[in-house]
Amino acid sequence: MRWRTDPLLVVEHLTMRFGGLVAVNDLSFDVGRGDITALIGPNGAGKTTVFNCITGFYKPTEGRLALAREGRATREDVAALTQSPTRNKRFAEGDLYLLERMPDFEISWKARVARTFQNIRLFQGMTVLENLLVAQHNPLMAASGMTVLGLLGAATYRNAEKAAIDKAKAWLEKIDLMDRADDPAGELPYGAQRRLEIARAMCTDPDPALPRRAGGRSQPERVARPKQSPALHPRRPRHVGPADRA
Numbered sequence: 743m744r745w746r747t748d749p750l751l752v753v754e755h756l757t758m759r760f761g762g763l764v765a766v767n768d769l770s771f772d773v774g775r776g777d778i779t780a781l782i783g784p785n786g787a788g789k790t791t792v793f794n795c796i797t798g799f800y801k802p803t804e805g806r807l808a809l810a811r812e813g814r815a816t817r818e819d820v821a822a823l824t825q826s827p828t829r830n831k832r833f834a835e836g837d838l839y840l841l842e843r844m845p846d847f848e849i850s851w852k853a854r855v856a857r858t859f860q861n862i863r864l865f866q867g868m869t870v871l872e873n874l875l876v877a878q879h880n881p882l883m884a885a886s887g888m889t890v891l892g893l894l895g896a897a898t899y900r901n902a903e904k905a906a907i908d909k910a911k912a913w914l915e916k917i918d919l920m921d922r923a924d925d926p927a928g929e930l931p932y933g934a935q936r937r938l939e940i941a942r943a944m945c946t947d948p949d950p951a952l953p954r955r956a957g958g959r960s961q962p963e964r965v966a967r968p969k970q971s972p973a974l975h976p977r978r979p980r981h982v983g984p985a986d987r988a
């Protein structure tokens with residue numbers, strides 16, 4: 743329950759409108775660093791829309807999504823960044839990001855937010871191992887000097903490539919798919935594809951990983967919170983701003 747003492751992500755007054763339809767209405771919640779947190783709600787409640795706002799696929803109509811990497815941001819830190827025209831700033835212990843201001847690729851690359859999808863989206867024709875290497879494209883490209891060093895076979899690139907393969911192998915062990923490393927991802931059974939998708943997200947070294955449920959329309963969600971906006975479970979009694987815990 744670190745959302746009180748060490749929040750990683752603070753969502754405040756998130757609203758997303760599609761024309762006249764209000765998909766998410768004034769939603770606030772905190773996600774604690776290292777906590778496993780679930781977003782529950784009935785079909786159409788707006789869960790996917792919240793994920794899409796956090797990952798930058800949608801720009802929220804209103805609201806603030808403050809993510810503090812490696813440290814606790816105070817209310818003053820968040821307020822100062824909100825007042826400034828920038829998207830992120832360094833503060834005493836780490837980096838603070840306003841995700842609603844960032845394009846999706848920066849949210850993944852700089853703020854280190856990774857996600858999986860309700861419907862599996864692997865590179866079906868690539869091998870299992872290649873799917874995990876693609877996830878490490880950014881460090882590999884940096885080490886390759888935007889390709890040149892890679893072409894020349896420079897040591898920095900070879901080391902980065904080895905590190906990427908080692909990390910991929912470690913995840914293949916964890917998800918018990920080492921023996922399928924060279925098979926096309928599309929040939930794996932559904933459960934294995936889901937595990938691979940989670941491993942691929944983890945290979946980007948994310949802070950918050952946002953895995954989706956297994957897909958389909960689940961009865962437990964309907965039972966859990968009927969006729970309400972999406973809410974975190976366990977539900978918070980009220981919104982607590984970052985400074986309340988700082």
Ligand SMILES: Nc1ncnc2c1ncn2[C@@H]1O[C@H](COP(=O)(O)OP(=O)(O)OP(=O)(O)O)[C@@H](O)[C@H]1O
Nearest residue numbers: 760763765783784785786787788789790791792959
């Ligand atoms: N791009 C969009 N354009 C218009 N309306 C949208 C869009 N995306 C979502 N909506 C609407 O917003 C509402 C919330 O949808 P959303 O997909 O976020 O719900 P959900 O909680 O993920 O549902 P499910 O449990 O079925 O996955 C729905 O009424 C949906 O039709």
Ligand SMILES: [Mg+2]
Nearest residue numbers: 789790791860
């Ligand atoms: Mg959904």
